[in-house]
Amino acid sequence: MRKAQMMASTHLDRHNQRMTKESLEGAANQMNESSALGMTIEHDLTLPFFGKITKAYIEQLPDGEYGLFGESILFDRENSQEITLPTGQKVIIDTWPNEKPFLIKKDQIPSSIQVSFDLNNFNSNEDLKIFQDEVPEEVSFDSKIIVRKSFIPDPQLIINLSESAIQLLIAQKLLTTVGKKITDDINNDIANLYSTLRTVAIKYAKLCIPKNRPITYIFVISKTPVIEFVIQTENPAIIAEATKKMSDHLDEAEQLHKLFNSQKTQFLFMEHGTWEFNYLLTNSGKVVGSQDAISRREKAIEVYLEQNE
Structure with a gap:
């Protein structure tokens, strides 16, 4: 039609x-x-x-x-x-x-973890400045602010992972899948990465509006295909648990890319505490969605x- x-x-x-x-x-x-x-x-x-x-x-x-x-x-x-x-x-x-x-947004992999947000989700410029001042110094801010046309859209934070953050996820995957030993320094870097992501999420939740609405956190790996890990929650404390499990699904994203020649693959964090495939977009203009994703779309x-x- x-x-x-x-x-x-x-x-x-x-x-x-x-x-x-x-x-x-x-x-x-x-x-x-x-x-x-x-x-x-x-x-x-x-x-x-x-x-x-x-x-x-x-x-x-x-x-x-x-x-x-x-x-x-x-x-x-x-x-x-x-x-x-x-x-x-x-x-x-x-x-x-x-x-x-x-048409999908594919940025270059940033040199540092980069966050994007909608200005309309801050009550004032003062609250925005507090958020920017309180996040860890290794986080940068995307000058291309998200624009959505809802009057006060539900809060949404896009976190574009840096090359070093992606490499740490790969290191974490090697540790959990094949038991490969990694150095104490890398172990500390992995722990700091998850701590940084949790801190950004909590600081944003404290200052964004509207209150008492689920916040959508989108963690982006800007490779081919683009991989998104999406969490919708009113409790930013679960970010630490969720992000530690993202590395388990990098191979799954690669397998789906081989099957469908995907542009973008998205995983959704479920209430029972696991990541599940949500949907993907292919380079031939198709949508491949889980049964749950298609059901939610229909509703x-x-x-x-x-x-x-």
Whole structure:
């Protein structure tokens, strides 16, 4: 099913922010040439895309401002298939007639652990400065701030792991899988890494808004494919336990890449304390999702449609 809609404009938005015509043109060019924009519900990055925008154009609006319009293709259940992975897990593959790969954010691996956030999740510039001042000095801040259009979106913190942090995860994997001995210095570095990630999470939870809402922490490994480890919790204390288990799934991400030629693979930390495969995006524009991920997407679509009747 194809559908056209306005995605953005040069109007001043509810956060007193404005996109330029040039930025709209840049987004349109990217979607028209090489990539498709994935469609999800309420900025929830744990839900597999339910559609893709494959063609975009700029039009002048009646008030003289400019709008970015996109033609989207929604997934068709008839084009979905269920398969069983070598691990025994059942997954659903969604396909579209257009095989453009999805537009994903892939940064270069930073020299230090780098965090990104939405300014709207801080009550004031003073709270933002306190957060920046209190995190460990080995953490840097991404100048490209996240922008989401909800009035006060649920808190979200993206933590892009550095090359040294990734190497420590690999060292941890070797220690747990083959019993390879590592030096005391590396053991200390691994412990410091997990301590740093836990500290960042706790400091953010203390200062972000809205309160009493789950916080989404996204730990990113910007390699090929991009690997995301996502935790949604109101208790940042579990970050230490969760991050120590991330290294156990690096081989799984590699196996999935070999099976599907993936662009991005995401794992979700579950309530019972384990990481599980959530979904991946392929270089041929497909979505491969766990049964749980697809079920949550279906429920989110149902709720959204009920609320917007």
